[in-house]
Amino acid sequence: MITIALSKGRLLKSFLDYLEQNGHPRWHGALKAAQRELLVEAEGIRFLLVKGDDVPTYVEEGIAELGITGSDILAEYGADVNELLELPFGHCHFALASKEELPDYRTIATKYVNYSRSVFDRSEKPVKIIKLNGSVELAAVIGMADAIVDIVQSGDTLRMNGLEERVRLDPINARLIANKHAFFTKSAEIRAFINELRVG
Amino acid sequence: MITIALSKGRLLKSFLDYLEQNGHPRWHGALKAAQRELLVEAEGIRFLLVKGDDVPTYVEEGIAELGITGSDILAEYGADVNELLELPFGHCHFALASKEELPDYRTIATKYVNYSRSVFDRSEKPVKIIKLNGSVELAAVIGMADAIVDIVQSGDTLRMNGLEERVRLDPINARLIANKHAFFTKSAEIRAFINELRVG
Amino acid sequence: MITIALSKGRLLKSFLDYLEQNGHPRWHGALKAAQRELLVEAEGIRFLLVKGDDVPTYVEEGIAELGITGSDILAEYGADVNELLELPFGHCHFALASKEELPDYRTIATKYVNYSRSVFDRSEKPVKIIKLNGSVELAAVIGMADAIVDIVQSGDTLRMNGLEERVRLDPINARLIANKHAFFTKSAEIRAFINELRVG
Amino acid sequence: MITIALSKGRLLKSFLDYLEQNGHPRWHGALKAAQRELLVEAEGIRFLLVKGDDVPTYVEEGIAELGITGSDILAEYGADVNELLELPFGHCHFALASKEELPDYRTIATKYVNYSRSVFDRSEKPVKIIKLNGSVELAAVIGMADAIVDIVQSGDTLRMNGLEERVRLDPINARLIANKHAFFTKSAEIRAFINELRVG
Amino acid sequence: MTSFIYNPALIRQKQMEIEFLSFFHGHGFDIIDLPVVESFDWHGMTEDDLRLMPQRETWIQDGTVHALRHDWTNSIVRYLNKYKIDAERAVYSGPVFHSGNETKQLGMEVFSDRTPEQQESLGLLIGFMDDRFGGLPKTAVISHYALLPTILGERILEPAIRRALSQRSESALKQLLGDHPLPALLGDRPEAQVHKLRSEFPEIGPVLEELTGWEETLRQSGIEAVYPDITALPSQSYYDGVFIRLYGEGRTAPVASGGQYTARKKAFGMGIFY
Amino acid sequence: MTSFIYNPALIRQKQMEIEFLSFFHGHGFDIIDLPVVESFDWHGMTEDDLRLMPQRETWIQDGTVHALRHDWTNSIVRYLNKYKIDAERAVYSGPVFHSGNETKQLGMEVFSDRTPEQQESLGLLIGFMDDRFGGLPKTAVISHYALLPTILGERILEPAIRRALSQRSESALKQLLGDHPLPALLGDRPEAQVHKLRSEFPEIGPVLEELTGWEETLRQSGIEAVYPDITALPSQSYYDGVFIRLYGEGRTAPVASGGQYTARKKAFGMGIFY
């Protein structure tokens, strides 16, 4: 028996599509059927459906041996886990977006404080960062910040809010992470899951 | 012109119902029509639709003069704002819930860390609190925590996860908050909004 | 057997005079005979001849049950001892002295840093204090400090250096101090010594 | 005009002997004549007679451009001065002394806390150090410490107290120190003094 | 946190600082300076000191608590409680630190209990702001810390009531105070509140008189809108009289604030944060 | 400061610790543990907390004051004032830190106001010391913190008098208290002091009765010399009854000390420092 923490929402949809396209009908069926359940068991695997931010916590603490979450979350929170594999779904990217193009963006609103800090550090520019938990675009719309740093998939949300992507930052995809110790103590089960996933 | 930050989601729905029942067709119409916009203007009022957690930030910073959010958020984050009025909607309550009744709950998972700490302090019991950002029920289901502290409206979520409310904690409702300084400098507009809201 | 730490130098001379005048020939004889010995035993009493600054240390640590030292030392170092009695010898006083009379003394050189601080605090005046270990008068002579705070007996040292006493500060005399715990556990011997000393 | 801080006491005597033997009658005469004066002027040189511990302070602060003090003082207090020359007088040495020879000395009483710490660090042995201001030998005599670290000249003081030198530590001699900045700004005067002293 | 600013604004800021000091110096104010780092003995800390500590940048050194200056008046009060000074009026400028952020404060103090002198200094400050510091403030909020103790008596010490007052929570005050006229007042226009207060509590007449005097000063200085704030509670216990906040056009944070306090004797001080 | 001790004594010390815990556990005491690092909110610090801080190893972290445990009873009092506990008797062991030095403390607490139960626990402690911890103490000093408030009234709050009392300074007390009978008592043999007190201040009879009871307990436990200490002042305000110090032969520091205190309810605790 192995426990896997899955990020709910956008990433779960992407995972379900992948499963469907790659022939894992039973996992797909079980997860698809889950309405608001948070715990789904299928073929000797226990899936925990949790908030993306919490996936690393579940894995780090050993509640789950494996986890699937976005590289954005890992970039931001830097969990102490084994980041085994990049997965071929959940693609999107980080972007810096603003209402108007500016020579310098001095104030940034974002959910991704650490990531944004590292981006501006890399470009060797000082910046003030405002942490928001949601609706980050609004901060740029109403002038609370010069720009935002956020995840962009289709770009629709930006457009709807009259913002434009100014700098395309790092790509994002799904990652398979493992608890540092379970990586060894459950190595057979983990390897089995990886093989299953890959072969499709 | 006055700016009001509104908590999206559950509370916004409750607010819309209230507006409808109390005859504010234009505000109701404008807010209802907003699909994924974050900024809605109606009759000289600018509504910002933001995450509940962010409402106090917008008001404290003066981006919005007024805000409507749940008392759960205020209890947890203790913003430096004027908490003018309790509003007659958005009712629910905090609860402690668990799979089994226990003599003592030593480990608690919750999104509301500060509130939970104060509850256990009041009852003079030491406790370990685990912060989760979502799907808090799961922590009790899989035994990561003895119990959870969360908001309960209908109780359906608890039941669906096999949990039961053990202790009914403080009631929650919507609150009208004001920026500490705008309370004076925009006192006429604020008073007008309150009157409008009340009389219905 | 009881051990008594005695301050060497000025205070020891004063003590010897007192013993002579008040009829303690044997103590007087034994101490007088001590050339450079640091340890003198006489009639069941062990005298330690130590630097005045060290007397409180010996008593606080319990190496000696009693100690005789000047109140200047106690005022400066504030040892955790029982300060049983004022003794009728070792009289002198603290003074503030300077080359010229000034409306304000902003820089003070002294061996007695804590005491000087408290004097200026009492008079509610800010001051800069320079710690010197000896020849404090020199600091005032060469203008390193506006004034000095030091012990004055005859005033000869001041005069020789062209300084004058400006403010007569607290009086100083010898004190009998006791280790806080030995005060009880050796109470009979301590009481005997005090009686002997007093009656003369 | 140049100002030189001289260590009073043992070292001053040694300096006077040196001056006498090497033909500096006027300096010798002026310093010899000084009874309890702290300030002596002779041939364009101003001598400050101060406590050995204070010499580095006078020089570091620039009150005196040059100073003569023992290397023991410099080893202990580590002043920020230019330590120009070793002088051919004031010879003695540091020693570890005790009543009985012991395999290990765990508790040391000394006036030279920093120096003692460095000695024991060099020999890679942990030790407890008690700071005393004077009569350090006594601590070994009465068993307050296993041994003492002190300056030894003839060894008479040790013998008189029944102690014996166990380890001969670093040699000590007089040093000529200069204020770091005056070293340049008064370089001609300093060089003249050195030449005078050397040629003798 | 690390900000490196080099732009023409900085020289204007420094010039402003020197103009401020010169202006008040020209009106008989002594220029004062105090250390950026303040130290506190554990046992000498007052309730006021302890209350402020969580907002300060603090550390412990040699058994005493060190903190960066948080507010000039606060430091001056502490100084006055320890040392005598000769100055009757003082002006200052320098950095202050709030929860790790560095800002600048300019301000002045009048060490006198004579109201006209205090009001004159307020006039000077507003005049300076009008001429050189971003223009005349548009709005003032004015309170008097003697009001609530009279109106509420001992109940003012209850934590729940203090919290409701500081949040202007009409709902909470109704629950806590029941029929007391105060909660209802909060629903009124600020201008009407003082009027009603006077009739409900005739004994606070003199305090309201004082308030009116200061309101007059503010209006004569050109400030258009002056609002009374009847539920204000002092942030530090030394503030015990009138307290004033000045706001610029469309700004929600005050550009200047200050009031009457007691540090051995009565005084009045105001500071500009920028 | 860095000491590395490896010798046979260490295993004996650890064995002693376990014997102590087992012994009291066998007599119905629960074994308790508390964190080495304690944290304090600035505004929640009491006068007692502040007074002790300069003697503690302290630092500031995340806006709260952190301190290493200084004394077990002190930590337990703070715990009892915050949380309810079920235990009626407790025993503990662990490191404590005084001004940067680490030592060990063993001790026990009785959370009951029944004197016989408290005295029984004292008997157990002395018994344990006699059997296994360096032998029977030779001397005890015993005081009662209700004595001085009755004898001196309000004057006990004056700092100068407190200092003179804590230093047993006959000279200073004479200057400060004039004709009051207290200074003269200090010149008497300790044994005679209680006697005279009783006749001078009949109202403290019951307190002296209590003292006598505890003295009896000490003597029955085999301690030969018991001295009353009439000028003792409590180091922390929760100590409000009998206080006892036990000394070994020829030692000037007590091997054990403790007494009655109040933390919500009456309790008694004693600790061994080594």
Next chain:
Amino acid sequence: MTSFIYNPALIRQKQMEIEFLSFFHGHGFDIIDLPVVESFDWHGMTEDDLRLMPQRETWIQDGTVHALRHDWTNSIVRYLNKYKIDAERAVYSGPVFHSGNETKQLGMEVFSDRTPEQQESLGLLIGFMDDRFGGLPKTAVISHYALLPTILGERILEPAIRRALSQRSESALKQLLGDHPLPALLGDRPEAQVHKLRSEFPEIGPVLEELTGWEETLRQSGIEAVYPDITALPSQSYYDGVFIRLYGEGRTAPVASGGQYTARKKAFGMGIFY
């Protein structure tokens, strides 16, 4: 954070501690103690010290950095680099502090470079765990810090590679190392990895020999599953040989860990955290 535990488990814990010390003392280990608070001169801090600081409870006192003990072996290494000791084997117990949390550590050190002696001590530890400390560990993970430097050469110093190694990230290692055989190995069963390593890198034969010796010791001690970990990087640079982690049934955190290190001379130490 404030936890007050009083229950029968505590006495068992204390008994366990004494049994552990006695057991190893009986096998010729000296019992050692070191201070809970460690102090560091700024300029004497090593890269290792600095790397660990963010995980420690730290403060600054008198110009030196103070930190609570984080790990016994770490403290012992620092001690050995400063002082000579006579002991050849040592055993210890006491609290350690990780990011503000207090836990306990039991452990032993062998100050000898003789592998059989080191392996004997490992056997003793596992034996003790089997008998008295929660039973025989089920799983061991074993690595050797000489492996990667040989396999990767200078590239082991690149931060990106170190991160990918420490995360066992097959994807990242492929990107960074291209054709190098290492990434592909990660997809194999752990048991197969050593086998392939030996054929790809014949020069690491002796290191793999050593590994096999230790694996043998572990198996003889009764541990069923022993996994090699070929990408392990040392947490502190003094670890330079074999490193072992032991796990209980169904547990994801190791119950014990430790390995070979150099502090002036070669040594071996393991600790139990609980």
Next chain:
Amino acid sequence: MTSFIYNPALIRQKQMEIEFLSFFHGHGFDIIDLPVVESFDWHGMTEDDLRLMPQRETWIQDGTVHALRHDWTNSIVRYLNKYKIDAERAVYSGPVFHSGNETKQLGMEVFSDRTPEQQESLGLLIGFMDDRFGGLPKTAVISHYALLPTILGERILEPAIRRALSQRSESALKQLLGDHPLPALLGDRPEAQVHKLRSEFPEIGPVLEELTGWEETLRQSGIEAVYPDITALPSQSYYDGVFIRLYGEGRTAPVASGGQYTARKKAFGMGIFY
């Protein structure tokens, strides 16, 4: 420590500050500002940072080391190593803190490796001092940090030699260096030292050329006495070229100091402490 200064001097000091900034601003220097409180990640601290820490007012907050600004050039170097800037010349003023004492520093930096530009800025500084800041310095001491590495080679890294050099200890250098010509040079007049150096070490000709150029600048600015300092060691490793100290009449502490350094690229800066 607590000093409260109110006197006419303060306004002059503030005016001086603004004049200094205006003067250099008028010569094309940007005015810059940096935070008073600097924060350091443990693992990002350089040898330079660690060496300076004991002289700074420091504390630990949220796992990072905080320190009050110690020296503007030091802060600017750290800034330049982290961020790009556009300014080519900068001027600053503000408080600095040495071992708990607060003083003020004024200064300027030229972010260019062109010596004439650097020398021009030095001329401006001396000109300003002559006109407005207490008059022309009387004495300059000038060194070049490329000298000793050439003269002594690797031996310059030996701690004993560094100490002897920094103390100008002829005796100690003789013991350590034996026949090397350096110790003997120290007994010469400073003016003669450079001369002899040139003949003993022809390879340092270009460095001495540079020194002479700067000496020329100093003399042309009106400074009468210029002394070379051949044994100077840099306080921080970024100083790698000429270094200059200026002294007033009869003063033993320099009124200004600074020199060439490298922070990504070559620069030159000097500061006035007062």
